[in-house]
Amino acid sequence: AQSVSQHNHHVILSEAASLELGCNYSYGGTVNLFWYVQYPGQHLQLLLKYFSGDPLVKGIKGFEAEFIKSKFSFNLRKPSVQWSDTAEYFCAVSENMNTGFQKLVFGTGTRLLVSP
Amino acid sequence: DVKVTQSSRYLVKRTGEKVFLECVQDMDHENMFWYRQDPGLGLRLIYFSYDVKMKEKGDIPEGYSVSREKKERFSLILESASTNQTSMYLCASRQGQGDEQYFGPGTRLTVT
Numbered sequence: 001a002q003s004v005s006q007h008n009h010h011v012i013l014s015e016a017a018s019l020e021l022g023c024n025y026s027y028g029g030t031v032n033l034f035w036y037v038q039y040p041g042q043h044l045q046l047l048l049k050y051f052s053g054d055p056l057v058k059g060i061k062g063f064e065a066e067f068i069k070s071k072f073s074f075n076l077r078k079p080s081v082q083w084s085d086t087a088e089y090f091c092a093v094s095e096n097m098n099t100g101f102q103k104l105v106f107g108t109g110t111r112l113l114v115s116p
Numbered sequence: 117d118v119k120v121t122q123s124s125r126y127l128v129k130r131t132g133e134k135v136f137l138e139c140v141q142d143m144d145h146e147n148m149f150w151y152r153q154d155p156g157l158g159l160r161l162i163y164f165s166y167d168v169k170m171k172e173k174g175d176i177p178e179g180y181s182v183s184r185e186k187k188e189r190f191s192l193i194l195e196s197a198s199t200n201q202t203s204m205y206l207c208a209s210r211q212g213q214g215d216e217q218y219f220g221p222g223t224r225l226t227v228t
Contacts, residue, residue, distance in 0.1 A: 044219040103174070104161075108158040
């Protein structure tokens with residue numbers, strides 16, 4: 001079964017610092033990859049996704065992620081964080097079930113605190 | 117704009133009570149999901165539905181059941197609530213395989 005690891009559980013940065021959040025998954029083959037964000041008091045929303053093509057994916061709010069197939073990784077990056085990026089970030093990877101249905105497997109999340 | 121709504125933001129129930137959590141989506145999505153979110157554990161899939169009246173177990177279905185009588189509505193049922201079911205419950209929907217999932221605001225359930 002697919003598993004997703006987010007190694008950093010809590011990250012604290014100052015504004016303007018660069019951000020990289022790690023995400024590794026266990027099972028190879030064709031996967032769809034997602035990063036979701038949950039701002040305080042808000043619902044989960046999609047930051048970016050990768051299905052195929054250019055392994056460097058750009059998302060909303062200046063975020064990007066790079067898919068490295070050989071490393072089973074999909075790390076999230078932002079060159080310069082803002083206080084408003086304070087949130088919890090979840091990596092998710094698709095998994096095909098025996099029935100052919102595709103579900104998402106989520107990582108445990110990384111809480112980012114950006115101090116002004 | 118896709119909207120997924122959940123019937124309650126906060127709910128407090130007693131051990132042994134039957135609990136209904138309702139979720140409604142307004143975009144005619146085929147697939148709907150129930151997750152629970154716990155600190156340090158991320159999101160775990162409880163049940164999903166790929167069509168009306170069709171449902172499948174997710175990774176942690178024990179103690180839960182679901183109902184999908186209409187396309188837009190997906191209910192999660194705790195037959196006899198227990199304290200270990202205290203959690204945040206998230207509903208999500210998507211149009212089809214590989215599509216983005218849209219999440220509701222969540223229901224924070226406390227079982228005392």
